[in-house]
Amino acid sequence: MTVQARESGSGSAVALATLPSEAQRTHRAIRSGGPFQYSKDGVVFGNRERLLPKHPRGYYREYTVPTPGLSHRGARRIVCGGAVPVAPDACYYTDDHYASFRLIAQ
Template identity: 40%
Template sequence: MDKKTKKVIWVILILFGIYRIVSGAINLTGPTDPNGHSEIQSHQRAEKQLDAPEDSIKSGQNDGDMHIDYEPEGADDQEQSLETQDSSESKSSSSLEESGHYYARDDVALYIHLYGHLPDNYITKSEADQRGWSPGDRDYVVGGNRFGNREGKLPKKPGRQYYEADVQAGYTHHRGPQRLVYSDDGLIFYTSDHYETFEQLY
C-alpha cells in the first residue's frame, strides 16, 4: 500500500470519527417538543415543579394557571399592635382610681365617664374664692359648676343638666379657654375655644 492510499484511509477514519461524535451529541439532547425544548429539558422542568413547596405554589392544568399564595408582610405585627392597643385601653380604664387626682383632659373625661363625677382635686368657683385660689395653684382645678347651654349648641333633653370643668393644660395667668362640659346622663364634650365649638368625647 502506497503513501497516498494510506493518507486517504486516515482521512476517511477521521471523518468517520467526527461523524460519530456529532451523532452522539445529537442523541444526548434527544428529540424536541413543539415548543423547541428537548425531552431532557422538559423532564428537568417537570422535576423542578414537583419539588416546589405544596403550600406556596398551586398549579392548574396550564402554566398560566400557576399562582403563589402569600401572607402580606406585617400582618402579624398589625394584629399584635391591635392587641396591645386594646390591652393599653383596658389598663387605662382600670388604672383610674376613684380616689385619685387627675388633670389631663382625657383622664378627667374618662374619670367622669367611669364614676359620674369629677376627681377630688376639682373645686367649684365658690370654693376657689374661699381658698384664694389662682391658676398658679397646680394642686386644684376649677370645675363642677352648672353650664346653662343657653345657646343650644349641645343636645337638649327635658331634665338634662350640664356642668363644666376646666382643663388645667389651658391655664396661663387666667383659667384659659379649654373646658370639659358633661351632663348628668353621661354626655361629655370638650371645647378648646371657650364654648364656641364642641367635640363629643362620650
C-alpha cells in the same frame, strides 16, 4: 377638626385618648368625683349657646381643662350631662370656650 354639636345633634366624636393629657386627667377626675383644681368645676352649665343637645337646666356641668403656661382657667372645658355627675350620659370637649364642642367617645 371641630364640629358644632348643633349641626349633627350630638357633635362629631373625638376619642378620649386623642385629647390633650390635661383633658384626659380632667375626665378621670370627673368619673372619680374629683378633686378639682378650680372652685367653678362642677357648676351647672347653662348651654346658652344652644350647641349641645337640649336638656333641662341642671343637666350639664362644666369642668376646667388646665392649659399649661396659663395662670387662669383658659378656654378649655369638658361639659358633661346626666343625672349622676360621676356617671355622665355624655361628655363634650371644647378648646374655644364654648364656641364648639366635640362628643368624647371612649
